[in-house]
Amino acid sequence: METLLQADHVSYSYHNLSGETPALSDITFSVKKGEFLSLVGPSGCGKSTLLSLLATLLKPESGTVTIQGRIGYMLQKDHLFEWRTIWKNVTLGLEIQKRMTQENLARAQQMMKDYGLWEFRDARPSELSGGMRQRAALIRTLVPDPDLLLLDEPFSALDYQTRLHVCDDVCRIIKKEGKTAILVTHDLSEAISVSDRVLILSHRPASVRRELPLSFTDSRLTPMARRQTREFQDYFNIIWKELNADESEI
Amino acid sequence: MKARSEKLTLQEAYVQSHHRHHRLVGLCRFLCFFTFLSAWELCADLDIINSFIFSSPSRIAYTIFLMWQDGSLFLHTGVTLLEILISFVLVAIVSLGTATLLWCSRTLSEILEPWLVILNSLPKSALAPLLIVWLGSGMRTIIIAGMSVALFGSVISVCTAFRESAPEKIRLIYTLGGNQAQVLYCVIFPESLPAIISILKVNIGLCLVGVIIGEFLSARQGLGYLIIYASQVFKLNYLIAALIILCVIAFGLYQIIARLEHRVRKSRQAQP
Ligand SMILES: Nc1ncnc2c1ncn2[C@@H]1O[C@H](COP(=O)(O)OP(=O)(O)O)[C@@H](O)[C@H]1O
Ligand SMILES: [Mg+2]
Numbered sequence: 009m010e011t012l013l014q015a016d017h018v019s020y021s022y023h024n025l026s027g028e029t030p031a032l033s034d035i036t037f038s039v040k041k042g043e044f045l046s047l048v049g050p051s052g053c054g055k056s057t058l059l060s061l062l063a064t065l066l067k068p069e070s071g072t073v074t075i076q077g078r079i080g081y082m083l084q085k086d087h088l089f090e091w092r093t094i095w096k097n098v099t100l101g102l103e104i105q106k107r108m109t110q111e112n113l114a115r116a117q118q119m120m121k122d123y124g125l126w127e128f129r130d131a132r133p134s135e136l137s138g139g140m141r142q143r144a145a146l147i148r149t150l151v152p153d154p155d156l157l158l159l160d161e162p163f164s165a166l167d168y169q170t171r172l173h174v175c176d177d178v179c180r181i182i183k184k185e186g187k188t189a190i191l192v193t194h195d196l197s198e199a200i201s202v203s204d205r206v207l208i209l210s211h212r213p214a215s216v217r218r219e220l221p222l223s224f225t226d227s228r229l230t231p232m233a234r235r236q237t238r239e240f241q242d243y244f245n246i247i248w249k250e251l252n253a254d255e256s257e258i
Numbered sequence: 259m260k261a262r263s264e265k266l267t268l269q270e271a272y273v274q275s276h277h278r279h280h281r282l283v284g285l286c287r288f289l290c291f292f293t294f295l296s297a298w299e300l301c302a303d304l305d306i307i308n309s310f311i312f313s314s315p316s317r318i319a320y321t322i323f324l325m326w327q328d329g330s331l332f333l334h335t336g337v338t339l340l341e342i343l344i345s346f347v348l349v350a351i352v353s354l355g356t357a358t359l360l361w362c363s364r365t366l367s368e369i370l371e372p373w374l375v376i377l378n379s380l381p382k383s384a385l386a387p388l389l390i391v392w393l394g395s396g397m398r399t400i401i402i403a404g405m406s407v408a409l410f411g412s413v414i415s416v417c418t419a420f421r422e423s424a425p426e427k428i429r430l431i432y433t434l435g436g437n438q439a440q441v442l443y444c445v446i447f448p449e450s451l452p453a454i455i456s457i458l459k460v461n462i463g464l465c466l467v468g469v470i471i472g473e474f475l476s477a478r479q480g481l482g483y484l485i486i487y488a489s490q491v492f493k494l495n496y497l498i499a500a501l502i503i504l505c506v507i508a509f510g511l512y513q514i515i516a517r518l519e520h521r522v523r524k525s526r527q528a529q530p
Contacts, residue, residue, distance in 0.1 A: 065432055081433035087426055091448045091526050104436040104444065132526075152434070 010076070012156050012188050013039040013062065018071035020057055021213075030213035031057040034071070037207055037216060039156070039188060044179075046191045046199035048247065049209030055192040058214065059158045062190070077155030080187075084161045086145035088133035094144055095120070095129040101152040116151045123147060123181060138166050139174045146178055150185060157182065157189040163198070175202065176231050196251075200243045201231035208250050218250050313498045321495040322503075330484075335503055337480040338469060341397060342511070345404030346465045349412055350458060352405075357416035361446065362438060367417065378410035386471050395476030403472030408464035412457055419453035420446050455519045462511045470504070481507075 015037055022029040031054040039045050047055050060066045062073055063081045080101075088097045099116050102108050120126040123143055133141055142162065149157065162178065163171045179202045182189050193199050199206050200222065208217045224239050234240055295315045301307045302314030309317065325331035360367035386403045393399040423446050431441045473482025481500045488496035 063433055065429070079433075083426060083430060083433070085426065087424075087430045089427070089445075089448065091451075100444065101434040104431065104434045104440050148434075 009040040009042065011038050012041045012043075012076050013190075014072075014074045015062070016072045016074075018058075018061060018068045018073060019213075020054075020061060020066065020069050022057075032061070032068075033213040033215045035214065035216055036071075037219065039190060041155075041188055042186065043205065044182070044189050044191070044203045046193060046203035046206045047209060048193060048196060048199045048206060048251070049214055050211055050251065051194050053209050053212045054214035055209065056160055058209075059160050059190070059192060062156075063158055075156065078152065079156050079158060080149040080152065080154030081158045082145060082149045082160065082162050085165050086133070086141045088141055088144060088148075090133055093130050093132065094125060094136070097133065098125075098144060098148045098151055100148055105152055107152065112151070112153075115153070116147070119147050119150060123177075137170075139170050139177070142166065142174050143177060143181075146181060150181070150187070155188065157187050159189060159191045161192055161194070164193075164195075171198075172232065179231050196244055196247050197235060197240075198231075200240055200247070201234045206243075206247060208247060220246065310492075311494055313495050317495050318499050318502065321499045325496075325499065331503075333479060334481050334484050334500070335507070337397075338473065338482065338504075339507060341400050341404060341469045341472075341480065342462070342465050342507070345401045345408070345469060346458075346462050348401070349405050349408045349461050349465060353409060353412035353416050353457075353461075354454070356413045357420055358442065360413075360417050361420040361442070374410055374414055378414055382407040382468060383471050386468075386475050389472075390476045400469055400472035400477060400480070403475075404465045404468035407468030407471070408461040411464070412461050415457045415460075416450070416454060419450040419457070422453075423449045451522060452519070455515065455522060459512065459515045459519070462515060463508065466504075466508055466511070 015035055018032060018035045019030075020032040022031055035058065037045075047058065049055055057066070059081070061068050062075070063079050064073070064075075088094070089100075092100070095116075096103075098120060099108070099113065102112050102116065117126070120129060125140065125144055125147065128136060128140070128144075133144070136144065142165075146162070159178075163175050166174055175198060191199065191202060204222060206220045206222060208220065209215070210217045220243070222239075222243055224234060224237060226237075229237070298312075299315050302309040302312060302317075322331060325334075360370065382403075385406050389399050389403055389406070393402065427445045427449070428441050431444055436444065469480075470482040470485075473480040474486050477483040481504055484500040485497055488494065488500065
C-alpha cells in the first residue's frame with residue numbers, strides 16, 4: 009500500500025529564556041493509506057507537538073516529515089464560532105482555502121445530511137449538544153477533503169457516555185469516507201477500540217517505545233464491539249505494561 | 259394539566275410584575291423631571307433664585323425658539339454635531355487600522371508602546387492650545403482636538419481586545435490552511451466586535467469633550483463657541499440652552515451606539 013506519511017528521525021525542542029524543553033527525540037514512523045494509527049503516551053510527553061509538526065504548523069529541528077496530500081486537523085475542543093451558523097462553520101475550511109465550488113459545497117451539504125446535521129444548518133453552535141458539536145467539527149475537518157486526518161484527543165472534552173458514542177460515530181464516518189487517520193489519545197481503550205496500529209510513546213522527550221499492530225479475528229467490528237473481545241483485553245494489558253515500565257524507569 | 263396551567267399563570271404573573279416595575283420606573287422618572295422643572299420655574303418666577311443667573315425653563319425654551327427662528331440653532335448644533343461625527347469616524351478608522359498593525363507585528367507594538375502610554379496619560383485639554391497654534395483655528399483643528407482625546411486610549415483598548423482572542427481559535431484557522439489576514443478576518447474581528455462597540459461607546463463621549471474644548475479655544479461657530487460667547491456677555495439663557503442641547507446630542511449619540519450594540523448581540527444569538 010501507498011505510504012501517505014513518513015516521519016524520519018524527527019526531533020523538536022521548545023525554547024524560551026528560562027531554558028530548553030526537549031519535546032520529541034528521534035521519532036520515526038510511517039502511515040499507509042487507509043490506515044488508522046493511534047498515538048498513546050503519558051500526558052505532556054509531546055503528542056500535540058508531534059501532530060503540529062505533522063501538520064506543518066511547526067518545523068522539525070532535525071529530521072524530516074513527508075506527506076502526500078492534504079491534511080485535516082481536528083483539535084481537542086470543537087472551536088465552533090458562535091458568530092457563524094453551523095453551515096458557515098462547516099464550510100469555513102473551503103472559505104479559507106477559497107474552494108467554495110459547487111461541487112465542494114454539494115459534498116458539504118451531503119455530509120451534513122448523512123450525519124444528521126442538515127436540519128441544524130442555520131442553528132448556532134450553542135444550540136447543539138456536545139456530541140453534535142463534535143460531529144460538526146469533524147465535518148468541518150472533512151469537508152476540504154483531506155487525505156490524512158490528525159485527531160488530537162478529540163473526545164476528551166466530552167463526558168464518558170457521550171464519548172463512547174461519539175467515538176463510535178466518528179470512527180464510522182472516517183471509515184465510510186475512506187480516510188487515513190492519526191488519533192492522539194491518553195485513553196488506552198479508545199486507542200485499541202479504533203485503530204489498526206498503536207504507537208506507544210515514552211515520557212518527554214517523546215520517542216517511540218513500541219509499535220503494536222492490532223488484529224482482531226473479526227475485522228469489521230465497531231469500536232464498541234471491539235471492547236467486548238478477548239484480544240482487546242490482551243492488547244490493553246500489553247500497552248498498560250509498556251506504559252508502566254516507562255513509569256518505573258523514572 | 260392543572261400543574262401546567264398553574265405554571266402558565268405564574269409565568270403571566272412574572273411578566274405582569276415585570277411590566278408593572280417598568281411602568282413604575284417610567285412614571286417616577288417623569289415625575290422627577292416634571293417636579294424639577296416646575297420647582298425651577300417657580301423659584302425663578304417667585305424670585306427665590308436670581309433668574310438672570312439661573313435662568314428658568316420657560317426662558318430657555320423661549321431662547322431655543324428664538325435660536326430656531328434666526329437659524330442659529332441649526333448652525334451651532336449642526337457644526338458641533340458634524341465635528342463630533344467626523345472625529346468619531348476618524349478615531350474609529352485610525353484606531354482599528356493602528357491596532358491591526360500592532361496586532362500583526364509584535365515588534366512594532368513593543369516599539370510604540372511607551373509612546374501610546376504617554377500620549378494616552380497626557381491630559382488632552384492641554385494639547386488643544388498647542389494644536390491651535392500649530393494648525394490655526396478652524397474646523398480641522400477642532401476635529402483633531404476631538405480625535406486627540408479619544409484616539410490613544412482607543413488604540414490601546416482595541417489592541418488589547420484583539421490580543422484576547424483564544425490562541426486555539428487562531429490555531430484552527432492555521433490548521434485549515436489560513437494565513438494571518440484570514441485569522442484577522444475570521445477570528446479576531448468577529449470575536450472582538452462586542453468589545454469594539456463598547457470602545458466606540460466610550461469614544462463618542464470623549465470626542466464630544468474634545469470638540470467642545472476645541473470650540474472653547476478657537477471657533478466662530480458651534481455649541482462650545484456659543485457657551486463661551488454667552489458666558490462672556492452674560493447671556494445665561496443662551497449658555498444653559500447650549501448645555502441642554504449638548505445633553506440631547508450626547509444622549510442621542512449614545513443611544514445610536516447602544517442600538518447598534520443591541521443589534522449585534524441579537525444577530526449573534528440563535529434564531530428562534
Ligand atoms: N509553546 C511551548 N513552549 C514551551 N514548552 C511547551 C510549549 N508547548 C508545549 N510545551 C511543553 O512541551 C511538552 C509537550 O507538550 P504537548 O505536545 O502539548 O504534550 P501532550 O500533547 O502529549 O500532552 C510539555 O511538557 C509542555 O510543557
Ligand atoms: Mg496535547
